[in-house]
Amino acid sequence: MSALKPKHQRLVLVVIALVALVGAGLLAAWALRNQASYFYVPEQMVAEPPQPDRAVRLGGMVEEGSIRTLPDGVTVAFVVGDGKARVPVRFAGILPDLFVEGSGVVAEGRLASDGTFVADNLLAKHDENYVPRELQEMTEHQKREVVAETEDEIEGGA
């Protein structure tokens, strides 16, 4: 070490400190990987059901064609799935604007003993896609063309 100039010694020290820091951060993030999740996906909820009456969140996609209003007029029942498991959900209250079939939702509530998730609150989850309204009304063929053009532009620009 004595052969190193002070400048290089400091550089080595900073690099070692950075490596240790990043390692510690990654370890902490790895240890938090389950605890820091905001919600359970249906697969986890079916595999390891939480204790009844423990407040948890369930997040997934609202299955197409599953939303129906119960005879009392305020309770809505639907199914949340993630492609691997499905959990039926019941919710009485005001639905968020973005709550539609085929889109993401996070339900806060409890898993009842009959396997139905009783939600006290619903949060709509927006996905990463941003599409203008006009595009949605296009036919599938037009949409594919527009998307292909967009991808070309991006690739051309990148």
Add this chain to the structure above:
Amino acid sequence: MHGFANPKRFLSLARWLTPLLLLSGLVLAGAALVWGLFVVPPDRLMGETVRILFLHVPTAWLGMGGWTAIAIASGVYLVWRHPLADLAARAAAVPGMIFTAVCLATGSIWGRPTWGTWWVWDGRLTSMLVLLFLYFGYIALAQAVAREGGSSRIPAIFGLVGAINIPIINRSVVWWNSLHQPPSITAGKSAIDAEFLVPLLIAVLGFSLIFGGVVLARMRALLGDIQAEARLRRKASEAA
């Protein structure tokens, strides 16, 4: 690299670069905001709420970019004892903090109609709030050192250690289930339609130029402070 260690050379460069960056940034960011707020069509699900994207994304990028700049400048200062690097880190802190605060505020305003809540403690939102608190801490520490005297190495080490939060913010939506959506723009691919993407990228560029201009202007001001103080001290010792 050591050519810029000379404050005189830095000042002669910053003198014309500062107004250039600020002006071009204001023009680009202003144009992108007008485009985003009035021209772009409404989103298929979010409707008009999508327009907040053009402020939220640039501020998020610069909130994180600000701390990245602090970390790099701090590392340069620690290793090469480059006095301008210390000033650059201090100059980047306040604009970075403001951008982070605007990002949190616009995200919250967007979240209310979109998610149905102002705030949730998910990974992305929480780590971004931690970044804001890191800025508070860094600014207080750097100011205390500048005012009371003390080693500039202390805020520099804080700047380096705090950088661990940046990859955590970036990966938070991938590692953990979060209410915040995963990244829309990843290497070479975008889930954002071109009609939104083009003004968005212009806004990001414009705000980045403004950020650069503000950092240079603040570095000049800090240098001016140091020179004025040195001159006063010299005069005081001559008079004594």
